[in-house]
Amino acid sequence: MTDRNRLRMLATGTALAALAITLPAHAQDALPTAPASEDTAPEQEVVVVGTQIKGKDITTALPVSVIDRAQIDATGALSGDDLIRSIPQAGDVTFNESNNPQTSNAARGDVNSINLRNLGVGNTLVLLNGRRMVSHPTSQAGDGNVPVLGYNSNALPVAGIERLEILRDGAAAIYGADAVAGVVNTVTRGxxxxxxxxxxxxxxxxxxxxxxxxxxxxxxxxxxxxxxxxxxxxxxxxxxxxxxxxxxxxTDNLLSLFANDPAYAGNLTADGRATQSPWANLAVVGGPGTIRRSPGNQALTSSAGAFHTQSSLNPGCAVTINTNVCYGTGTRATASTLRSE
Structure with missing residues (x-):
């Protein structure tokens, strides 16, 4: 190899080395993402709806009465109704013991409720160990039979109660609108x-x-x-x-209460008994007025032509039909002896 060729090869190698040193570095490109499979479900937005009631900061003392087990035994209460009625703050509950529903929500005889401060049975919150009891749809006569949600006090396990806590003031800001009258919390024995x-x-x-x-x-x-x-x-x-x-x-016959008052003699206003009976009320249609019996001129009908049947044992028989039945003058309603309870 001639010196000229050696010089050319050396120059070429030097140029390649300089090119390798001066080339800038490049980051490797990301690999292409594989297309999503047709079986993969698309992402969906899930919205959860809820209610959060922020607790109110209580800076004042609330009036709370506590009835312990010894005091519960002293009341002698065996049912929740007996126990609640022994609370001084308890108002009237106008449920009755008869099963005579006025509406579909009328209370039965075994259902009672709690009415603190006479603000209505739907305005007192009842808790069992700090948790709300199951509400009971009902209505009461004092509220015009308006259906309300209350709590059945007879569902309280009286023998299993350790103590009774009564919040005697409105607590709607803490517990909600059903605690306007107050809160009753029953704590059971553990x-x-x-x-x-x-x-x-x-x-x-x-x-x-x-x-x-x-x-x-x-x-x-x-x-x-x-x-x-x-x-x-x-x-x-x-x-x-x-x-x-x-x-x-x-009896609805109160005539005996006025027996000594001559002003009420023969007055049937105090006799409230029913006038319906098996005996018939009869009348002569288009008659000539009072029909009389001859001889004797005894009246057989009233002036309107009315007469009735009655027992032969009762006074007032005008005409005897047989040994048991006779005709009497007027209608049965005017005869006290013919009325029934």
Missing amino acids: DFDGARLDLRYGYAEGTHRKEFEGTGLIGHNFAGGRGNFSLFVNYVRRTAQLAEDQPYTA
Whole structure:
């Protein structure tokens, strides 16, 4: 190789080395993303709707009454209704014991409620161990039979209650609109181990009304006292009081109360008995007025031609039909002896 060729090759190698040193560095491009599969579901937006009520900062003391177990036993209450009615702040609950519904939400005889400060049964919140009880749709006569959501106080396990906490002031800002009148919180026993049975029997002397009520509680601790099982049972049986049990309801005939008052002699206003009976009211249509019997000129009908049938045992017979039935003058409504209860 000649010197000229060597010089040319050296110059070429030097140029290549300089080119390799002066070339700028480039980052590697990202690999292309594979297209999404047709089976892959597209992303969807999920919206969760909820309500959050911020707690109100309470800076003042609220009036709370606490009734402990000893005080509950002192009331002798066996039902939630008895217990709630022993609270001084409890208002009237106008439920009645008859099953005579005025609306589809009318209360039965075994349902009662809580009405703090007489603000209505739908305005008192009832809690069980700090949690809301199941509300009970009902209506009461004092509210014009308007359906409201209240709480059945007879669902409270009286024998299993450790204490009763009554917030005697409105707490709608804390608990909501159903706590306008206040809050009643029942705290149940958490460590009762054993059995308890309470019985009560009563009757109204001289009447058919009798009542039997019993409550039972069974509890057992397990897992070394870390758990407890309790069962509460309540039973009530009440018989009806009949109208015939009381003298002032046994009859609608109050004439005996005015027996010594001559002004009421023959006045049937105080006789409220029914005028319907098997005896017939009759009349002579288009008659000549009072029909009289001859001889004797005895009136057989009224001036309007009315007459009736009655028992021969009652006074006022004008004409005897047979030994049991006779005709009398006028209508049955004017005869006190012909009315029925």
